[in-house]
Amino acid sequence: MPTDEGTALVIDLAVWTVAGLSVGFAHHRLPTTRLRKDGSLTRIRGWERDGGWYQCTFRIRTWKDLLPDAGAFFRGGLSKRSLPSPDGGGLERFAVETRRAERVHWCLLSLGPVFWLWNPPALAMVMTAYAVIANVPFIMVQRFNRARVLRILRRRAASVGASPLH
Numbered sequence: 001m002p003t004d005e006g007t008a009l010v011i012d013l014a015v016w017t018v019a020g021l022s023v024g025f026a027h028h029r030l031p032t033t034r035l036r037k038d039g040s041l042t043r044i045r046g047w048e049r050d051g052g053w054y055q056c057t058f059r060i061r062t063w064k065d066l067l068p069d070a071g072a073f074f075r076g077g078l079s080k081r082s083l084p085s086p087d088g089g090g091l092e093r094f095a096v097e098t099r100r101a102e103r104v105h106w107c108l109l110s111l112g113p114v115f116w117l118w119n120p121p122a123l124a125m126v127m128t129a130y131a132v133i134a135n136v137p138f139i140m141v142q143r144f145n146r147a148r149v150l151r152i153l154r155r156r157a158a159s160v161g162a163s164p165l166h
Contacts, residue, residue: 008119015115023107024070027100035099036092041106042099044147051147054140059075064141087157095149102142108136 038044047053054060112131116124 005120005123008123011118012115012123015111016130019108019111023104027104028076030100032093032096035096035103038099042102042143042146044143048143048147049153051057051144054144054147057138058153060140060144063137067137067141086152091149091153095146095153096110098146098149099140102139102146105135105138105142109139133135 044050049056081131107132112128115127119127
């Protein structure tokens with residue numbers, strides 16, 4: 001257990017780097033079929049008002065495009081910078097990819113407490129704060145975007161009498 005803050009910080013940076021790449025790659029490898037529907041973690045709640053809560057509370061549209069998008073980092077991945085064409089399942093795929101990204105950020109956020117194992121308390125608090133600051137905005141953006149896409153899919157399904165993707 002390192003007590004030197006410099007050593008602990010080097011370990012922290014290595015853990016964040018390896019965790020980010022590993023979690024991202026593992027989720028990239030998840031079959032699309034496992035992400036076609038929301039689970040208990042990713043399900044959009046009523047209080048989110050189809051994404052409206054994020055706009056009213058955090059003005060998410062003013063800053064969401066400033067965040068980096070690593071969706072296309074791994075070969076075959078999908079950038080979520082803009083909505084794909086609604087034809088050919090593009091919106092459904094977009095919803096899948098927002099679930100994938102949201103799950104990545106939930107996993108990384110959950111690592112915050114791990115840093116208490118070897119860091120001095122002050123640095124452990126910084127690492128926990130970093131976990132929140134570096135992941136919660138991305139989770140919010142994925143939920144905001146998916147809620148809007150699901151609303152479009154529901155409207156489209158209602159107009160043709162089909163069942164929307166959730």
